[in-house]
Amino acid sequence: xxxxxxxxxxxxxxxxxxxxxxxxxxxxxxxxxxxxxxxxxxxxxxxxxxxxxxxxxxxxxxxxxxxxxxxxxxxxxxxxxxxxxxxxxxxxxxxxxxxxxxxxxxxxxxxxxxxxxxxxxxxxxxxxxxxxxxxxxxxxxxxxx
Numbered sequence: 001x002x003x004x005x006x007x008x009x010x011x012x013x014x015x016x017x018x019x020x021x022x023x024x025x026x027x028x029x030x031x032x033x034x035x036x037x038x039x040x041x042x043x044x045x046x047x048x049x050x051x052x053x054x055x056x057x058x059x060x061x062x063x064x065x066x067x068x069x070x071x072x073x074x075x076x077x078x079x080x081x082x083x084x085x086x087x088x089x090x091x092x093x094x095x096x097x098x099x100x101x102x103x104x105x106x107x108x109x110x111x112x113x114x115x116x117x118x119x120x121x122x123x124x125x126x127x128x129x130x131x132x133x134x135x136x137x138x139x140x141x142x143x144x145x
Contacts, residue, residue, distance in 0.1 A: 002017065004051060004054065004108075012107055015107070016108075018095040020043050020050075021040060021042050022043065022099075023042065023095045023099030023145070024042015024094075024099065025095070026095060027042075027092065027098075037089040037092055041089070041093050041098055042099075043084070043096055044058070045076075045079065045093045046099050049097040049100030049101030049104065050104035051072055052069075052076075052101060052107050053101045053104025055103050056111075057104065057108070057109055057134060099142070102139075102141055105134040106135055106138050106139050109134075109135055
């Protein structure tokens with residue numbers, strides 16, 4: 001999470017952490033009426049979700065794309081497997097991950113122009129449009145959720 005804080009600042013990442021924790025706990029409350037779960041796993045999964053959405057949104061800017069994707073997927077799968085043990089709640093994990101994933105598209109989008117100028121790449125405005133489309137769709141899904 002420290003590289004994300006360096007790129008986007010602690011305020012944005014803190015906001016993602018808090019909102020993801022709320023989203024995870026909300027999903028847990030909606031599905032588990034008789035059991036009370038407390039913890040930060042939803043918020044932590046939100047950070048994993050935001051890391052994944054940042055990787056997907058800024059795919060061309062990363063140098064070790066496949067390695068980063070593989071590491072994230074392994075961590076997510078292992079953490080979800082741990083959530084199946086007694087006294088664990090995958091509802092909170094999934095709610096936090098989904099919230100963080102969608103929030104990443106909404107508030108952690110970087111413009112591609114600086115990176116494109118550094119690499120002398122001649123790509124069209126598609127990357128910007130792609131980011132805006134993801135931002136709008138994610139904002140709508142977060143609002144509905």
